[in-house]
Amino acid sequence: MYWREHDATGYNSNFHKSPLCSCPDHLFASSLASNVSNNTTHSTVPSGISSLGSLPTHHRTEGEIFSSPNLKAFSFKELKNATKNFRPDTLLGEGDFGCVFKGWIDETTLTASRPGSGIAVAIKNLKPNGFQGREDWLTEVNNLGQLSHPNLVLLIGYCTEGENRFLVHEFMPRGSLESHLFRRGAQPLTWEIRMKVAVGAAKGLTFLHEAKSQVIYGDFRSAKILLDADYNAKLSYIGLANASPTRDNYDTHVATVFMGVQGYAAPEYISTGELTAKSDVYSFGVVLLELLSGRRAMDYYSNNGIRCSLVDWAKPYLGNKRKLFSIMDTKLGGQYPQKGAYTVATLALLCLNPEAKARPKMSAVLVTLEKLESAAKPGTKYTETESL
Known part of the structure; x- marks a missing residue:
């Protein structure tokens, strides 16, 4: 197994502009699940798009995937007009899979509109020789084209004209969680917003895990958690965890083509390549560590002179009420409830259990986080002498 380099498909996180991307001539162009689904989240969604439930249990042909009534088939010309010729x-941003452009479409007709009118969309293309192959691209179209939830980024349509491969998603104006936590000069997220984001991401994963035909995210990390204008979290790019929908091994969860990002992957995945819902739970625990500490999962840290991961570095502090403060994000300025922080740390420890079967289900993680979110009232001033 080899590790995929970190990508910036959360748009505004550490991307670089490339002549290949900026030049149009080179464009490569369950009851719990029900409860979660009914919890509304404000979002600007095209009125011309309807919503569906869960994935089918059988593999689908390309024709079936592309004929989905929930997706619009955009022409390459329409996407050029929506982005002013990919100006x-x-x-x-740019990632391993390709580039992401901002465009504008009419909310009702979904046709290209003038910049600033209609609704903004994120248009992601696929590099012809990039990390994501055609089968993976089809999987993303298949999955997101049939799954609808307030905490999943909405797929509006696609373009498969000639050699071009594009996906058109709803635009998430605040970019990725990763960007807010680690980008130089970013406005620090308050404790209340961090809990809101954690709850939103947990709702998205819970919905996928509890769906009639279970979906394993498989690549969960802070770069894949996108935020709308109100800091509601939505999961982006749900494609590689399951086998391709056009192959007979659709129901298996052994990752033959997926490559995770080091620092987030569960130990059993590293050793066997097998993905389960509990693999997602482990990755969620890593993101909880990032929210607590403000430190990157992919960086290395020193523990008594020994180079180690964020997980190994933080674990000795997570179960100690008195030591936990020493790894808390200094950008919080001490403005967080010590009891709440310790509860999150304890929850992270449970998610990071080396034994997959011992980790909690995402539904149980969500229940705990929702209680913490309810207790986190905006504007509350915390003191260092708060009782544990």
Whole structure:
């Protein structure tokens, strides 16, 4: 197994502009699940798009995938018009899979509109020789085209004209959680917002895990958690965890083509390549550590002179009420409830259990986080003498 380099498909996190991307001539162009689904989240969603439930249990042909009534088949010309011919100032970011551009479409007809009118969309293309192959691209179209939830980024449509491969998603104006936590100069997230984001991400994973046909995210990390204008969290890019929908091994969860990002992957995945819902739980625990500490999972840290991961570095502090403060994000300025922080740390420890079977289900993680979110009232001033 080899590790995929970190990508910036959360748009505004550490991307670089490339002539290949900016030049149009080179464009490569369950009851719990029900309860979670009914919890509304404010979002600007095109009125011309309806919503569906869960994935089918059988593999689908390309024709079935592309004929989905929930997706619009955009022409390449429409996408050029929506982005003003992929003008360089519409480039949001670049990752291993391709580039992401900002475009504008009419909310009702979904046709291209003038910048600033209609609704903004994120248009992601696929590099012809990039990390994501055609089968993976089809899987993303298949999955997101049939799954609808307030905490999943909405897939509006696609373009498969000629050699071009594009996906058109709803635009998430605040970019990725990763960007807010680690980008230089970013406005620090308050404790209340961090809990809101954690709850939103947990709702998205719970919905996927509890769906009639279970979906394993498989690549969960802070770069894949996108935020809308109100800091509601939505999961982006749900494609590689399951086998391709056009192959007979659709029901298996052995990752033959997926490559995770080091620092987030569960130990059993590293050793066997097998993904389960509990693999997602482990990755969620890593993101909880990032929210607590403000430190990157992919960086290395020193523990008594020994180079180690964020997980190994933080674990000795998570179960100690008195030591926990020493790894808390200094950008919080001490403005967090010590009891709440310790509860999150304890929850992270449970998610990071080396034994997959011992980790909690995402539904149980969500229940705990929702209680913490309810207790986190905006504007509350915390003191260092708060009782544990």
